[in-house]
Structure formats: structure tokens, C-alpha cells
Amino acid sequence: xxxxxHGHAGLWALAWRRLRADRLAMAALAVVAxxxxxxxxxxxxxxxxxxxxxxxxxYAPPAFVGAPPDAAAATAVTRAVPDNPFxxxxxxxxxxxxxxxxxxxxxxxxxxATLPFGADKWGHDIVKKTIKGGxxxxxxxxxxxxxAVGLGTxxxxxxxxxxxxxxxxxxxxxxxxxxxxxxxxxxxxxxxxQQKGVLTIVLILGLTGWTGPYRLIRAEYLRxxxxxxxxxxxxxxxxxxxxxxxxxxPNVSHVALVQLSILVVGFIKAEVILSFxxxxxxxxxxxxxxxxxxxxxxxxxxxWWQLAAAAVAMAVLVTAxxxxxxxxxxxxxxxxxx
Numbered sequence: 001x002x003x004x005x006h007g008h009a010g011l012w013a014l015a016w017r018r019l020r021a022d023r024l025a026m027a028a029l030a031v032v033a034x035x036x037x038x039x040x041x042x043x044x045x046x047x048x049x050x051x052x053x054x055x056x057x058x059y060a061p062p063a064f065v066g067a068p069p070d071a072a073a074a075t076a077v078t079r080a081v082p083d084n085p086f087x088x089x090x091x092x093x094x095x096x097x098x099x100x101x102x103x104x105x106x107x108x109x110x111x112x113a114t115l116p117f118g119a120d121k122w123g124h125d126i127v128k129k130t131i132k133g134g135x136x137x138x139x140x141x142x143x144x145x146x147x148a149v150g151l152g153t154x155x156x157x158x159x160x161x162x163x164x165x166x167x168x169x170x171x172x173x174x175x176x177x178x179x180x181x182x183x184x185x186x187x188x189x190x191x192x193x194q195q196k197g198v199l200t201i202v203l204i205l206g207l208t209g210w211t212g213p214y215r216l217i218r219a220e221y222l223r224x225x226x227x228x229x230x231x232x233x234x235x236x237x238x239x240x241x242x243x244x245x246x247x248x249x250p251n252v253s254h255v256a257l258v259q260l261s262i263l264v265v266g267f268i269k270a271e272v273i274l275s276f277x278x279x280x281x282x283x284x285x286x287x288x289x290x291x292x293x294x295x296x297x298x299x300x301x302x303x304w305w306q307l308a309a310a311a312v313a314m315a316v317l318v319t320a321x322x323x324x325x326x327x328x329x330x331x332x333x334x335x336x337x338x
Contacts (some may be wrong), residue, residue, distance in 0.1 A: 015254070018331040025327030031320035035138060042135040051128035051286070056112040059303045060119035118305035120294065129286055130309045136287035138317070140201050141268035147206030148267075149260045152213025157244050159214070160221025170214070177211050186270070187279070196282040201274060205267045213259040220252040254332035261325035265318050272314065288314050 019025050041047045117126045159170035177185065189204045224230060225248065233247050268288075274280040275289025288310045295307035 015328075015331040019327055022327050022331075024323060025331075028320040028323035028327065031316065032324055035134065035317050035320075038131060039135045039138050042131050043139075048128040048131040048135075051124060051132045053125075054111065054123035055125055056115050056119035056123045058119070058121050058123055059298070059301070060111075060113060060115050060123065062118040062305050063114045063116050065118075066114070117309055118303075120306050121298070121303075126306055126309045129291065129306075130288075130313050133286045133288045133291050133310065134313055134317070136198060136281060136285060137268050137271050137289065137314070140198060140205070140271045140287070141264045144202045144205035144209065144267045144271075145260050145263035147202065148209035148263055149213045149256050151206070152210035152215075152259070153217050153249075153256050155210065156214040156217030156219075157221050157249065160218040161225050161240065161244050161248070163222075167218075170218075174211055174214055177208070182208065186274070190274070190279045196280070198281060198285065201271055201280060204274070204279075205270055209263055209267065212263070213256060216255050216259060217252060220255055221248060224248045224251060254328075258325060258329045258332060261321060261328055265321045265325065268314065268318060268321075 019029075038047065042049075111123055115125050115127070117130075119126060120129065155170050155173075159167045180188075185208045186204055189208055190200070193200050193203065221244075225243075230243055230247055233243050238247070271280060271287060272289035272292060275287050276293050278293075280289045280293075281287045291306055291310040295304075295310065298304070298306055
């Protein structure tokens with residue numbers, strides 16, 4: 001319907017105008033966009049592709065702290081292995097070592113005593129490791145939030161539009177999920193899946209986080225289904241699904257968008273907690289949560305830089321997402337007339 005389309009376009013144009021007028025919101029949007037661009041470059045291998053290379057000595061400190069007193073001895077360690085003349089595979093081993101040296105010349109290079117923000121116990125660059133860990137954490141937060149908002153929107157739309165027994169069923173289902181503490185529900189789903197991995201974390205968070213969007217979307221559909229434009233669509237023969245998603249949803253989509261931005265923040269923090277508790281990413285995959293899990297033992301040795309890198313990166317992104325979510329909520333508020 002042309003009138004509904006004009007109103008919908010006007011809402012988004014007005015919201016963008018309000019958002020641009022908020023300098024703090026635009027700064028938060030720039031930070032979020034930069035993080036998403038970093039994730040894309042990391043996923044495509046443009047940055048941090050070599051984060052697993054052992055380029056420094058174990059626990060190399062940040063450059064601004066300075067090299068340890070025994071740095072010269074540590075960097076002079078050689079990886080050469082003497083041949084055993086009685087080994088029948090000596091020739092094959094020499095050929096294999098030569099091939100590895102050609103393919104990975106950095107393996108025999110001397111390790112650095114310091115890095116810009118230090119190294120972990122294997123000599124991995126903390127900056128590159130933080131970028132690669134951010135790829136995992138942010139992807140988990142975004143995809144899980146999309147799944148949760150998608151389920152919450154679908155359930156809320158069907159429940160609010162049809163009412164009756166359908167609404168009773170979804171309300172009962174919602175009550176079951178909300179009656180159990182969220183952390184227990186997350187751990188229960190994790191125990192049922194019994195498999196570590198990024199997909200498992202996405203399913204855990206997405207299947208347990210739909211209740212908030214469901215409650216809000218259901219309320220919006222209860223309010224909109226009796227309005228004139230929906231009744232007019234029914235009068236001209238529009239199907240129920242067309243009224244649900246073609247007429248009502250464009251007018252309540254801002255609620256789903258705000259819920260998406262809020263859940264991304266919550267799920268990034270939840271991934272960190274799951275990885276810290278051992279239910280997160282598997283061995284060989286790095287995330288901010290796994291970095292914090294490693295850092296708890298490093299703190300006993302006075303090695304604080306991995307903890308600081310992961311914590312600062314997560315704090316910056318979560319703060320920016322939170323500020324952006326608040327600004328979106330205000331900008332998309334239909335009661336604001338400016």
C-alpha cells in the first residue's frame with residue numbers, strides 16, 4: 001500500500017537524521033564499523049592470517065615495558081637438530097627439514113625479545129591474536145543475535161497476530177524458558193549438544209536468547225493487528241502471512257533492529273563467559289574468551305598483557321555497541337517528533 005510505504009520510508013529517513021545529529025552515536029557507529037571491517041579482513045586473511053607464527057620468545061613483554069635481561073640468550077635459541085648417522089630415515093628427515101625451511105623460513109629466524117603489545121606463552125603476537133579472537137567473538141555475537149531475533153520475531157508475530165490457542169501455546173513456551181535462570185539454560189543446552197565449536201555456541205545463545213524479542217514483538221503485533229491499514233488489507237483479500245510480514249512487520253521492524261543491537265552486546269559477553277568456563281571454542285580456535293581463560297594463569301606469573309588486550313578490545317566494542325543501541329532506540333522512537 002503506497003501510504004504505508006511512504007510512512008515507513010519517512011520513519012527511517014527521520015531516524016537517520018536524528019542519528020546523524022548525535023555525535024556520540026556517530027562515533028560509536030564508526031567504532032562498530034571499524035570492528036566489523038577488521039573482522040572481514042581477518043576472515044579473508046588480509047590481516048592476522050599468521051597469528052599462530054611463533055615470532056617472539058615466550059611471554060615477550062610489550063615494547064613499552066622493555067626487553068627482559070636475558071633477552072639476548074633467549075633470542076639466540078636455534079632449532080637445528082643434529083642428524084643421527086645410524087638412523088635409516090636420516091636422508092628423509094633432512095629432506096623434510098629442508099622443505100619445511102623453504103616453506104616456513106620464519107621458523108628458523110631468531111625470535112624477537114619484545115612486541116608492540118607482547119606475546120603469549122607460545123610467542124604469538126598478542127595484537128594479531130586479539131584481532132583473530134575478535135573475529136570469532138564478533139561473528140558469534142552477530143550470528144547468534146540474528147538467530148535469536150529471527151526466532152523471537154517469528155514466534156511473536158504468529159502469537160500476537162493469531163491469538164487464541166496459538167498465543168496460549170507460545171506464552172506457555174515462553175514461560176518455560178524464562179522460568180529457568182539463563183545461565184542454567186545455557187549450560188543445559190551446552191550439555192545436550194556435547195560438542196565444542198563456533199556453531200555450537202551460536203546455537204546455544206540463539207536458542208536461549210529469543211525470549212526478549214518475542215515479548216516485545218508480540219506486544220507490537222497485538223497493537224497493530226486491529227489498526228485500519230491491517231483491516232483494509234484483510235478486506236482486499238490479503239493472506240494472513242502477507243498481513244503479518246508485508247504490512248505489520250515494516251512498521252515494527254525498528255523494535256527487532258534495536259533488539260538485535262542489544263543482543264549482540266549480550267552474546268559477545270556470553271561467549272566470553274562460556275569460553276572462560278570451558279564450554280566455548282575448541283582447541284585451535286582463538287576468541288576473546290579463550291584469551292581471558294589463558295590469561296588467568298599468566299597473571300600468577302605477572303604476565304598481564306594478554307588479559308589487558310582482550311579486555312580492552314571487548315570493552316571498546318561492547319561500549320560502542322551499547323551506545324549505538326541506545327541511540328537507535330531513541331532515533332527509532334515514533335513518539336519523537338523532531
